[in-house]
Amino acid sequence: MSYKVLLIDDSSLMRKLVSRSLRQIDLDIDKIFEASNGLEGLEQLTAGVPDLILCDWNMPEMDGITFVQEACKKGAPPIIMLTTEMSDGKKAEALNAGAKGYITKPFTPERIAEVIQQVMGS
């Protein structure tokens, strides 16, 4: 299966780094969509129909946790939080809100691959 991935991060550098990591791992990528905040992410959800979403936490306009809550109401595909927030409390908050995986920055491509495999069940 080839994946359409939606990346949501307000940092263009981070989007570039995550894209690079996704292309380094053994994952068949069809297309990578990008959004710079949760609101743009919600728009992309309806426009692009991704198979997987990687989402930052701290962003302007709409933060990642609000995006997860809103996206889950719309029946979103699996969402993995990709964030600098390291605490167990934040991780639990994200998973309770509906995120399926949690990756802290800095990350390795291998770590991204590991969590995607867990989340996508392959």
Add this chain to the structure above:
Amino acid sequence: MSYHPSPEDRNKVCEISQSLFQAAFDDWEMMVGVEAKVARCFARTMPFRPETLERIAKDCILVETTVDGAGDSPVYFVFPVDFVGRAVYQALMIPSSDELELKREDEAHMGAAHELMNLFCGSATRALQEGGFEELRVSQSVDHIGIRFSPAELANKASDGALVCVQMDVDHQGLAHRTWCLLPENLSKTLLAAA
């Protein structure tokens, strides 16, 4: 200034600071291809006064954040503008033939610099936790990380106490860059007590 850590304690603070910086540089290398290595490390204690910051951080970028678990103590990382500029250029894959200048008014430059420092703090936290300081965390909160271009912007943060100033010479792209980790007295005491 009454705080005078022993040479042994200064060495310990050096080791801890070096471990934070090297962990961060290792992660920078892995994620954005910026190779940097801490070559030399030296600690001295100075009064925490505006003139101390001026002396250390002139023509540098100061990164200010807090250490959660240490009474939210501030901690300061100091980097030459040229060093951060080179790292940002590498991270953004800007051709090195372009004139290399970190522009404060350039959103892409500052966004990349902020993201590099954000990663730096995350790596520093990991190094602290792997070093046995499980309760300590270098804050990556956007509300805490401040990038300053002038030590004057930190002048109001000075206090009556001491500042342990750890100087680290960093090799990057064949150049030596002088960086600093500045630890207020209370943070130094917390680290030494837990070491």
